[in-house]
Amino acid sequence: MFFKPMQHKAAGLPHNPLKAIVSPRPIGWIASRGSDASINLAPYSFFNALSEDPAMVMFSVQLDSPDHQKDSLRNVEETGEFVVNIVGEAQFDAMNISSGSFAYGDNEFIHAGLDMVDSDTISVPRVGGVPAALECVHYETLPLPRNAEGGGYTMVIGTVTGIYIDDAVIKDGLVDYHAFVPISRLGYRDYGRTGDIFMASRPGQE
Numbered sequence: 001m002f003f004k005p006m007q008h009k010a011a012g013l014p015h016n017p018l019k020a021i022v023s024p025r026p027i028g029w030i031a032s033r034g035s036d037a038s039i040n041l042a043p044y045s046f047f048n049a050l051s052e053d054p055a056m057v058m059f060s061v062q063l064d065s066p067d068h069q070k071d072s073l074r075n076v077e078e079t080g081e082f083v084v085n086i087v088g089e090a091q092f093d094a095m096n097i098s099s100g101s102f103a104y105g106d107n108e109f110i111h112a113g114l115d116m117v118d119s120d121t122i123s124v125p126r127v128g129g130v131p132a133a134l135e136c137v138h139y140e141t142l143p144l145p146r147n148a149e150g151g152g153y154t155m156v157i158g159t160v161t162g163i164y165i166d167d168a169v170i171k172d173g174l175v176d177y178h179a180f181v182p183i184s185r186l187g188y189r190d191y192g193r194t195g196d197i198f199m200a201s202r203p204g205q206e
């Protein structure tokens with residue numbers, strides 16, 4: 001089978017398989033603050049780390065409509081800070097609730113029954129109880145090309161200014177995946193739990 005992007009139906013596939021084949025994707029659960037001091041929380045699976053030193057991350061925001069952007073993008077552009085909260089198995093339901101359509105300024109922490117915990121380097125809070133969180137300052141916004149309908153995505157790049165890890169998920173100096181079970185986004189309505197972990201060395205590594 002071969003087809004061009006968005007031509008999956010002509011190829012006999014009822015649903016776009018792109019996110020299923022680029023899977024698993026980590027979920028960046030993005031907390032942000034508007035210039036009116038309102039707090040926002042929403043998950044983004046077009047998310048990843050870009051580099052280690054300096055530590056940089058990105059997430060990509062779909063336009064709500066050709067002329068309306070999502071709250072997370074608006075806030076990061078307004079105040080220049082965000083927190084990437086890491087989603088473990090225990091955070092799944094709250095993460096899903098926070099993806100609902102709430103009016104601008106309506107705090108998803110409250111809707112999802114979550115605590116706001118002060119960050120160390122920025123004014124945006126992290127989610128209480130998460131296994132880890134990355135405090136970030138806005139580095140750059142990169143608008144991606146629009147599609148034929150005027151839709152599209154905007155990529156937000158941030159520089160990590162602080163790293164929180166729950167001491168309970170550290171074992172022998174390493175992050176213990178089994179202590180929180182990272183959740184990933186697959187395609188369709190599918191999610192993954194990271195559980196089957198193996199080690200390997202690169203050629204030449206001891």
Ligand SMILES: Cc1cc2nc3c(=O)[nH]c(=O)nc-3n(C[C@H](O)[C@H](O)[C@H](O)COP(=O)(O)O)c2cc1C
Pocket residue numbers: 027040041042043044045046047060061062063069070071072073095096098099100101102185
């Ligand atoms: C697991 C998951 C991953 C998501 N990933 C994205 C994404 O990468 N980009 C995007 O624009 N929306 C994504 N969404 C949808 C947003 O979370 C949703 O539109 C949310 O209401 C946006 O909130 P905001 O306007 O407060 O930023 C995702 C939803 C879920 C449940």
